[in-house]
Amino acid sequence: MTAASTPELEADRQALIALIKEEAVFHGDFTLSSGKKATYYVDMRKLTLDHRAAPAIGRIILDLIRDVPGISSVGGLTLGADPIANSVMHESARTDAPLDAFVVRKEPKDHGRGRQIEGADVAGKRVIVVEDTSTTGQSALKAVEVLRRDGADVVAVAVIVDRKTGAQAAVEAAGLQWLAAIDLDDLGLDAQ
Template sequence: MKQELIALLAQKSFKYSPEPVFKLVSGRMSHFYVNCKPTVMHPRGMYLVGHLMFAAIRDLQPAGVGGLTFGADPIAMATAFASELEGQPMRAFSIRKAKKDHGIARWIEGDLAAGDRVVVIDDVATTGGSTIKAVERAREEGLEVVRAVILVDRQEGGLENIRQHVADVRALITRDELMAAIGA
């Protein structure tokens, strides 16, 4: 499954240029561009991501899996669906970018309660900033973050930065694996 997902990401979500032509959120220019959404919203990609992410976290038996909207949302939903198919259900959750200011003011949408053990996920890590923000907001809501898993690690220090907030951090796929898939 992993090799098939790498091939799909390489086809639909990964771009490389010998010159740094891709502008990142930080404003820095890069040789690489990763947009996982075309893959994780594709039916086969959703299947592969859900099952691989579930395999990466099933040992923890977390109550939930999720992260900062919008990057983590399709991955969390695919993982929750796969978890039900595998007989070990876990709930998906989504962390807002801005706190809800009406009703019950919360960072998180989903069926979780303070004290629940969760895994925070993200689609791509460059510096790890989005994942760290998700971890902090999950903890603000009383959740126990037991692992962070990134779909694609750009191998630019993000996982190391996240480890300063969560000891157990993993990536399913690395930039090097995507580079190998495109023959670069």
């Protein structure tokens, strides 16, 4: 559990937790992107793409990364990271330290400029990978691999919901800082 730095941001965080519990936690039998089985699924795309939650997500992630110096942009593996990066970019435009956003494609384009990273130029820049939920950390680490290959200095991975199932250890083993806004304790769920 990570408390926000101001009462207003903590109110945003608590409102987001309530929305997640009400609208984004589904119970049943699910296979996660990692291949692991779970009895619940946290579908953050329902909220990262929702007008009620997106601005708060931007503010919460900005607060989460506030102490990481010299960041120029945020983004991650498409599709989960895209709306988060956009929310952060838009909310940061209201500050004295605006951030740009980038998208990491799963594969390079086979036409045009053949790019795998779209948006902000990341070469030689300090960047943070964002993700909606994380189980093993492999999606974030795939984005990190592509970003490093393109010359980015990836310094952290920031997630909205940490499933507490090994992602933090995997990310930290890759030499990156792990930042999570909400975890299973906040949602009243057990790690699986």
